[in-house]
Amino acid sequence: xxxxxxxxxxxxxxxxxxxxxxxxxxxxxxxxxxxxxxxxxxxxxxxxxxxxxxxxxxxxxxxxxxxxxxxxxxxxxxxxxxxxxxxxxxxxxxxxxxxxxxxxxxxxxxxxxxx
Amino acid sequence: xxxxxxxxxxxxxxxxxxxxxxxxxxxxxxxxxxxxxxxxxxxxxxxxxxxxxxxxxxxxxxxxxxxxxxxxxxxxxxxxxxxxxxxxxxxxxxxxxxxxxxxxxxxxxxxxxxxx
Numbered sequence: 001x002x003x004x005x006x007x008x009x010x011x012x013x014x015x016x017x018x019x020x021x022x023x024x025x026x027x028x029x030x031x032x033x034x035x036x037x038x039x040x041x042x043x044x045x046x047x048x049x050x051x052x053x054x055x056x057x058x059x060x061x062x063x064x065x066x067x068x069x070x071x072x073x074x075x076x077x078x079x080x081x082x083x084x085x086x087x088x089x090x091x092x093x094x095x096x097x098x099x100x101x102x103x104x105x106x107x108x109x110x111x112x113x114x115x
Numbered sequence: 116x117x118x119x120x121x122x123x124x125x126x127x128x129x130x131x132x133x134x135x136x137x138x139x140x141x142x143x144x145x146x147x148x149x150x151x152x153x154x155x156x157x158x159x160x161x162x163x164x165x166x167x168x169x170x171x172x173x174x175x176x177x178x179x180x181x182x183x184x185x186x187x188x189x190x191x192x193x194x195x196x197x198x199x200x201x202x203x204x205x206x207x208x209x210x211x212x213x214x215x216x217x218x219x220x221x222x223x224x225x226x227x228x229x230x231x
Contacts, residue, residue: 042222056218
C-alpha cells in the first residue's frame, strides 16, 4: 500500500531555531506539494515541484522558508529562523501530475509548534 | 486566481439524517474538483473527485457529489449519515494550466458533528 511519509510527525522548537521537515513521495509520482494547515487560514498551498523542479512557491514566505527536492524520493521544507506564527500542521502530498488529472495523496503531516 | 467557498462552517446532524454540504468555486477554465475528509487527528483522505464526464460522482463511504457547471457548484451529499462521519470536510479545486495540474485550493472546511 503506497503512502506518502513525513518526518518528523511532531516537532516542538524554540523561536529562532531551524526546522527541517521531510517528505517521501509515493514511488513514481513526479509532483510533490507542500501545504500548511492552521485554524485561522485553513489549508494553504505553499509550494510544489514537478520532476524535482520548483513550479510555484508563491504561497511561501521567501525570507524564512525554503523547499527543495534533493532527489526524486525526498522533498524538504526548511524554516530558518522559525517564529511562533509558523506553528501549524505541514502536509506533503504527491501525485502523478498527468495531463488534467491531479489526484493528490496526502501524508500524515508534521505538527510544528514554535515556542 | 481561483477560490473555493464552503457555505457551512459547522453542521450538526442526528444519525440517519441526510447531508448536503455546499461548495462553490470561482474559475472560468477547466477545473478538477475534490472532496477530502479529515477525521480527528488524521490526515486528509480523498472522498471523491470529478475530472470530466458524468457530473454525478460517487465516492467512498456512501458519499456522492454533483458538479453543476452553470452554478460553479460541487455539493457533497449522503442520504443517511452515521456517527463515524463526524469529521472535517474540505472542498478543493485545481486548475489545468497547460503544463500540468496545479496545487489544490481548499475551502475553509465544514466541521460535521453527528449525534448518536
